[in-house]
Amino acid sequence: MIEIEMREVVDAGCCQDDAGRWYAAARMKSGEVCVSQRSFDTEDEVMEFLKHWTDTLTKPSALLPAPVAARKPPHGAPCNRCGVCCMVTLCELGQHLFKRAASPGPCPALVRDEAGDYGCDVVNNPQAYTQSVNVATYALRMAARTLIYAGNGCDARINGEPVNHAYHARCDAEDKKPAVIERRRRALKLWGMSGGSDDGLQRGGEADRSQA
16 A cells, blocks of 8 residues: 655645736645635635635545556646546545545545546536536536546646646646636536636636645
8 A cells, every 4th residue: 555645734825916816825844835726806705715725735644555556647647547636535526516525535426447447427427416407417527527627637746746837837827718717617607616606707626736
C-alpha cells in the first residue's frame, strides 16, 4: 500500500484581479499558493466560501494499492482513468450529491469497468442521481462532465509530485473564456448547485486544480 501525504493550509484570504473579480487564496505548508477557480462579486462572498474551501485543500492521509498509485499519470498528462483522484477525494459534484466533505474518499460514484479502468457513474448513469426527470440524460451527462473537468488532464498530485505550471496556465486561460464560464454556469444550474443561478456567474470548482 502507498500512503498519500497530507497537505496543510497555513493561511487563507482573498485577492482581486484587474477586472475586479474576487478569488479565494490559500498558502500551503509546502509554500505553494492555491487560488480558487471560482470568482466572486464581493469580498464577503469569498470569506463565506473560505469556510469550506480550505477543507478541500487539506487532505488527510490515504492508503492506495501500490499498483494503483503507480499507474497515475504525471500532473497535467492525459487522464488514463487510474481512479486515484476519486479514491482520495470527492469533487464538488460528488460533495453535492452525497452530502459529504471532500475527504476522505473514495467517491461513492467511482466505478470500475471490466478492463480495470475507473469512471464516474454520475456521468454514466446521471438519471440515477437526480430527481430532475424533465432534464434529458444527455444534458445531465454533459453537465457532469463539465463539472468534473473530464478531458482536461490529470489534476491530481501526490506525495510531492512537481506542479505542471504550463498545465495550470492552459487551464486558467481556458477557464476565463466566456463560453466556458457560461457552460459551467449552466452545468451547475442543471445539477442544482450553488453558482448556477442566472445572476451569479462563477468559474471553476471549489478546489483548486493544484490539489492532491
